[in-house]
Amino acid sequence: MKPFKIRDIEINPPLILSPMAGVTDISFRRLLKRRGGIGLTVSEFISVEGLTRNNPKSKRQMRFFEEERPFAVQIFGGQSERMRMAAEMAEEVGADILDVNCGCPAPKVVKHGGGSGLLRDYSRLEEILREIKKAISIPLTIKIRAGYYDHTINAVETAKLAESCGVEHIALHGRTKEQGYKGLADWDLVRQIKEVVSVPVSGSGDVTSVEQAFARWQETGCDGILIGRGAMANPWIFRQIEDALHGREIFQPTIEDKRAVLLEYFEMLLEDMPELAAIGRMKQLAGQFTKGLQGGALFRTTIYHSHSVTEVLDRISEYFEAVAAGRPYYGEGKPEEVEEAPALDSCEAATVNS
Template sequence: MKTEYYVGNVKIKPNLVLAPMAGVTDSAFRKLIKRCGGVGLIVTEFISVEGLTRNNLKSHKLMYFEPEEKPISIQFFGHNSDRMAAAAEVAEAAGADIVDINCGCPAKQVVNSGGGSSLLKDLPKMEKILKETRRVIKIPLTLKYRIGWDENSINAVEVGKMAEACGIEQVAIHGRTRMQGYSGFADWNVIAQVKQAVKIPVVGSGDVCSAEQALQRLRETDVDGVMIGRGAMANPWIFRQIDEIMQGITPHQPTIEEKRIFLVDYLAVMLQEMPTEKSALGKVKQLCGHFTRGLPGGATFRNQIFHSNTVSELTDKINEYFATVEPELSYV
C-alpha cells in the first residue's frame, strides 16, 4: 500500500487529497481542514475559465489561496482550449503547484455549455484542451473525471490512457457516471482498471467516509492516493486518522470540544469572508448538516440550526448541542 506519491516533482505525502467541492472548499475551509492534519494535497473549488479569462472578480477570488494551503492544485472547468490554456497560465503565475482540469462536473449549466463531464462524450475536444493546456505551463497538469457519461458508455480507461499520452501527470477519478449524479455507489473496480492501464498516478474518489474505507481502497485497488470530499465535511480529522494508522499510531479521536471549536471557528471565518451574514450562516448550516451526520440528536440539531436566523442564535444552538452529546458517542 502506498503512503506517498509524486505529481511531476510535487511530493504528495501522505497520499490523501481533499476533494474539490464547489461552494464548500473555499480557502477558509481548506485552511481549517489542513490544520486538522494529514492532508497531502488540496484542490480548489472548480473555477470557470470563461470567468477567469474575462477578468470576472468572483473567478479570481476563487483562485485565492494562502501559503499554508500548499501544495495546492487549482481546478478549472471550461470547453474552450485557448481559454483553458490562458487560465492555466494565470494559475501558474499565481504560484499554484498544480493545475487540474475538471471533466466530471454533472451540473446541467456546465454540461450544456460543453464543459465538465460532457467532455467524456467528446474525447477529441478533451484531447485538444489537454494538449494545448499542457503546452503552455511548466507545472504539472492533472485531470479529474467521472468513469463515463452513463452506464453504457464507461470510458474511464480510454480517457486515462489518452490523458497520459497528452502529458497529464495525474488522473483523479470519481467512480460514478455523469448520469448517476451522486446516487448509487462509486465503482472502484473501474478505478482499479485505470490504475492497471496507466503509469501516471491514479487517485480514487467516491464514498470514502472512514479511515478503514480509505485504507481498504488503497490496499485493494493499488491506487496512488485517495480523495475525500463529503467524508471530510463530516469528519475533518479523517486525513489525520488515516495518516496515523498508516504510521502505526493510534488514530486521533476528536473530542466534543474540538468539534465544537471547529464549527465555531468556521462560523467566525465565514463571518469575515462572506459578503453577508446570511450567506455566512448558510455556509455554516451546510457544514453542520454533514458534520453531525450519524451523531445522536443530529437530526434535531440540524432542524434547529436550519431555523436559526442570527449569529447568536446559531452559536447558542451549536454550544447547546455539543454540551449534550455523550463523549463516547461523538467519535466519527
Template sequence: MIKPFKIRDIEINPPLVLSPMAGVTDISFRRLLKGRGGIGLTVSEFISVEGLTRHNPKSKRQMRFYENERPFAVQIFGGQPARMRMAAEMAEEVGADILDVNCGCPAPKVVKHGGGSGLLKDHPRLEEILTEIKKAITIPMTVKIRAGFYDHTINAIETAKLAEACGAEHIALHGRTKEQGYRGQANWDLVKQIKETVGIPVSGSGDVTTIEQAFDRFRETGCDGVLIGRGAMANPWIFRQIEDAMHGREPFQPTLEDKRAVLLEYFEMLREDMRELAAIGRMKQLAGQFTRGLHGGALFRTAMYHSHSVTEILDRISEYFETISEGRQYFGEAGPPHEIIEAPALDSCELASVTAAS
C-alpha cells in the same frame, strides 16, 4: 504498503487528497481541514474559465489559497480550448502548484457548453484542450474524470490514456458515470484498471468515509492516492485518522469539545472571508453534515436551520454542546417540555376494546 507519491516533483504526503467540492472546499473550508492534519493535497472548488477570463471577481477569489496549504491545485472547468488555456495560465500566475482539469462535473449548464463530464464524450475536444493547456503552463497538469458519460459508454481507461498522451501527470477517477450522478456505488475496479494501464500516478474517489475503506481501496486497486469529499464534511479528522493508522498510531478521536471548537473556528473563518448572510448559509451546511449521528443532531440541525443571525448561530452551538456534554437530553429550539402529561389509566373494559381494535 501505503506511501507518499509524487506529481512530478511535488510530494503528496500522505497520499490523501481533499476532493474538490463546489460550494464547499473554498479557502475557509480547506484551511479548517488542513489545520486538522493528514491532507497531502488540497484542490480548489471547480472554477469557471468563462468567469476567470472575463475577469469575474468571484472566479478570481476562488483561486485564493494560504501559503501553508501547499501543495495546492486549482481546478478549472470549461469547454473552449482558448479560454481553458488562458485560465490555466492565470492559475500558474497566482502560484498554484498544480492545474487540474475538471472532466467530471455533471451539471447541465456545464455539460451544455462542452465542459465537465461533456469532455468524456468528446475526446477530440478534450485532446485539444489538454494540448493547449500543456503548451501554456510549466506547472503539472492533472485531470479528474468520471467513469464515462452514459452508463453504457464507460470509457475511463480511454480517457486516462488520452490524458496521459497529452501530458497529464496525475489522473483522479470518480468511479461513477455522469448519468449516474451520485447514485449507486463508485466503481473502484476501474481505478485498478487505469492504474494497470497508464504510467502516471492514479488516485481514486468515491464513498470513502472510514479508515478501513481507505485502506481497502489502496490495497484492492494499487492506487497512489485516495480522494475524500463528502466524508470530510461529516468528519474533518478523517485524513488525520487515516494518517495515524498508516503510521501504526491509535487514530485520533475528537472529543465533543473538539467538535464544538471546529464549528466555531469555521464560522469565524467564514465571517472573516464573506458577508454575514453567506457565512451563516455555509455554516448551516457544515453543521448539517457534521452532526449526523451525534446525539440530538437532528434537532440541532433544525435549530441551526431556523437561526438567522450570528448571535443565534453561536447561541445554538453553545446550547447544544453544553447540553450533550453534560449528558442531558437536547430538546432543540422548543426546549424541554414544561409539564409531563400522564396518560390516564385504562380500566379493564377500555383495555379490552383497545386490544380488540388493534
C-alpha cells in the same frame, strides 16, 4: 500506501481533499488542512468563462493560503483558448498544480462542452489538454468520471488519452455522468487505469472511514485517495488515516473538539464573506457534521432556523453544552418538527458563470 509524487511535488500523505463546489473554499480547506493528514488541497471548480472575463467571484475562488500547499486549482470549461488562459492565470497566482474538471454532471456545464461533457468529445478534450500543456510549466492533472452514460464507460481510454497529452496525475470518481451521485463508485476502474498508465492514479468515491481507505488501496493499488463528503461529516478523517498509516493510535475527537471546529469555521467564514453567506455555509457544515450525533437532527433544525451570528453561536453553545453534560437536547422545544437541511449532493447547485 506511501507518499507519491506529481512530477516533483510530494503528496504526503497520499490523501487529497476532494474538490467540492460550494464547500471547499479557502476557509473550508484551511480548516481541514489544520486538522492534519491532507497531502493535497484542490480549489472548487472554477469557471474559465468567469476567470477570463474578470468575474470577481471566479477570481476569489483562486485564492489560497500558503499553509495549504501543495495546492491545485481546478478549472472547468469547453473552449480550449479560455481553458489555456485560465490555466496561465492559475500558474501566475502561484498554484502548484492545474487540474481540469472532466466530471461535473451539471447540465449548465455539460451544455458548453465542459465537465463530464469532455468524456464524450475526445477531440475537444485532447485539444484542451494540449493547449494547456503548451502554456504552463506546473503539472497538469485531470479528474474524470467513469464515463458519460452507463453504457459508455470509457475511463481507461480517457486516462490513456490524457497521459498521451502530458497529464501527470489522474483522479477517477467511479460513477458515470448519467449516474450522478446514485449507487456506488466503481473502484475496479481505478485498478484498471493503474494497470495501463504510468502516471500516478488516485480514486474517489464513498470513502468515509479509515477501513474503507485501506480497503480501496489494497484492492486497486492506487497511489492516492480523495475524500469529499466524508470530510464534511468528519474533518479528522485524513488525520485518522495518517495515524493508521504510521501505526499510531487513531485520533478520536472529543465533543469539545467538534464544537471548537465549528466555531473556528464560523470565524473563518465571517472574516471572508458577508454574514448571511457565512451563516448559510455554517448551516451546510453543521448539517453534515452532526449526522449521527446525539440530538443532531434537532440541532440541525435549530441551526437551520437561525438568522443571525449571535443566534448561530447561542445554538451551538446550547447544543454542545447539553451533549457534554449528557443532558438531552430539546432544540427550540419542538422535537416533533425535525426538519433536515437540503441534501448536499453535487456541483450542480453551485454552477455559476458558465
